[in-house]
Ligand SMILES: Nc1ncnc2c1ncn2[C@@H]1O[C@H](COP(=O)(O)OP(=O)(O)O)[C@@H](O)[C@H]1O
C-alpha cells in the first residue's frame with residue numbers, strides 16, 4: 205500500500221514537474237536551444253532503447269534509424285494523411301484544442317510504436333540465426349531499405365519528406381513534456397527490467413548464450429522481446445521528433461543516424477543506461493558547441509571520439525550505473541571484497 | 544539392465560530417469576557417438592568415463608539438446624526429448640555444467656545463480672516493468688533460494704564478487720551451484736574436477752556426494768580420471784571412440800581388459 209502511494213505521488217510529481225518545465229522553458233528559451241533540447245530528448249530515447257537490444261541482450265543491431273523512421277513516418281502519416289480523411293466522420297478527432305491534440309498525439313504514438321515494434325519483430329526474428337557481424341549487416345540493411353523506400357514513396361513526399369506536420373501542442377506548449385515523459389519511461393523501463401531476476405536472464409544472453417540456454421533461458425524469446433520493445437521506443441522517438449520539429453525527410457534517417465545512435469551506446473558503455481543517456485547528450489550537444497570551428501568541427505569531433513575509444517574502450521561508464529540502488533543483502537559482509 | 548519403461552505394461556517398474564536408445568551422432572564422416580544405449584535410474588550417481596575425445600561431452604550435448612542425434616532417441620522420464628530446444632529440456636528438469644567453464648563472466652556470483660533460479664519465477668515481464676508486489680515477493684524468494692544454494696556450496700562469502708574474478712576451483716563449484724538452482728531432476732556434470740589437484744578432487748567428490756543427498760538428485764558424471772569416479776559412482780559406463788566398451792560396477796570396470804587397454808593405449 206505504501207509503495208503504491210509513493211508511486212502515485214512520484215508519478216504526479218513527475219507530471220507536474222514536466223509540465224512546469226515545459227511551460228517555463230518554452231516561453232523563456234531561444235528557439236534554437238529549444239530545438240537542441242528536443243533533439244537531446246529524442247536521442248536519449250533512441251540510445252536507451254538501442255541499449256536494450258545491444259547493451260543488455262548483446263545483439264549487435266546497428267540499424268536503429270530504421271525503426272526511428274517507421275515511427276516518424278507512420279505517426280506523421282496519421283496527422284497529415286489519415287486523420288484528415290476520417291475527421292469529418294469523427295469530429296472528436298479535431299485538432300486545435302488541448303484534448304484534441306493530446307488525443308491525436310496519442311493515436312500517432314500508438315500507431316508509430318506499434319508499426320516500429322512490428323518492424324522490430326520482423327527484423328528480430330530472422331536475425332536470431334545471425335550473429336555478430338552478420339546481424340549488424342542485416343539490421344543496417346533493413347535501415348537502408350526503409351531509407352530507399354521513403355525516398356521513393358511519393359505520398360510521403362519522396363526526398364523532400366513531409367513538412368508542416370501539425371505540432372499538436374497548440375494549447376500550451378507541451379513538446380518538452382511529451383519528449384521527456386518518454387525519456388523517463390524508457391529509462392525506468394530499462395532500469396526495472398535490469399533489476400529483476402527476469403531481467404538478469406536478458407543479461408545472461410549477452411554473457412553466454414549457450415550457458416543461458418542450458419539454464420532454461422528462452423534466448424529466442426528474450427532477443428525478440430528486446431527487439432520489439434527497443435524498436436517500439438525508437439518508434440515513439442520518431443513520432444515525437446516528427447511532430448515537435450515539424451518536418452521529416454529521409455535524410456534524417458540515413459545510415460549516419462544509425463551509426464550515431466550506435467556510437468552513443470558504445471561510447472556510453474554497452475549495457476549502461478546512464479552511459480547511453482550521457483553519451484546521447486554529449487553527442488548531440490558537442491557538434492553544436494563546436495559550431496564555431498565551422499568546417500573543422502566534424503574532424504575535431506571524430507578525433508575526440510577516437511581518443512575516447514582508445515583511452516576507454518569499455519565506454520564512459522562500462523556497465524556501471526548511477527542512481528540504481530543495488531540490491532544489497534542484509535547479511536554482514538567480510539571486508540576486502542569488491543562488488 | 545532395466546531398459547523397460549512404463550509403456551511396457553507388465554510388471555510395475557520405476558521409470559528410468561534417462562534413457563538413450565541406440566543414439567548415434569555423426570560429424571561429417573566421424574561418428575562421435577555410435578549406437579549408444581544408456582540408462583540412468585532414479586537416485587543413481589552414475590559415471591561416464593573414457594579417454595579424451597571418446598565422445599563423453601557429445602553425449603551431454605545430445606541429452607541437453609545442443610545437438611540432435613543423427614539417429615536414435617533420448618528419453619527423459621519416459622518422454623522423447625530429442626529435437627526439443629535446450630531451454631525446454633532444461634526447464635523439463637535436466638541441467639548441466641560445462642567442461643570449459645561457461646559462467647556469466649561479468650555478473651556476480653549471486654546473479655549467476657539467480658539467472659538459473661528464474662525458471663521458478665512466477666512473475667512475467669510486465670511485472671518486472673511495473674515492479675509490482677508480485678515481482679518484489681517473487682524476486683525476494685528467488686534471491687533467498689539462491690543464497691541458500693550458495694551457502695550449501697560454501698560460496699556465500701563470495702556472493703557479490705564478479706564470477707570471472709573467482710579462483711578456478713570456485714568457478715567450477717559455481718557452475719554446480721548454478722545448475723542446482725534450476726532444481727533439476729537429473730544433473731549432468733562434465734569433468735567437474737578437471738584441472739584440480741588430487742586433494743581438491745577428493746573434496747569435490749565429497750561435495751558432489753553431499754549435494755546429491757541434500758537435493759535428491761540423480762547425477763551423471765563425466766570424468767577423465769578413472770580413479771576419481773571409482774570411489775564415488777555406483778555404476779560406470781565406459782566410452783571409447785564413441786562406442787560403449789563396458790558398463791558395470793567399479794570393481795568390474797577396473798579389471799575389464801578392454802577398459803584397461805583403452806586407457807593404457809591412450
Ligand atoms: N561440433 C563438433 N564438430 C565436429 N566434431 C566434433 C564436434 N564436437 C565434438 N566433435 C568430435 O567428437 C569427438 C568426441 O568429442 P568429445 O565429445 O568432446 O570428447 P570427450 O568429451 O570424451 O573428450 C572428438 O573427436 C571431437 O573432435
Ligand SMILES: [Mg+2]
Pocket residue numbers: 599600601642
Ligand atoms: Mg569432454
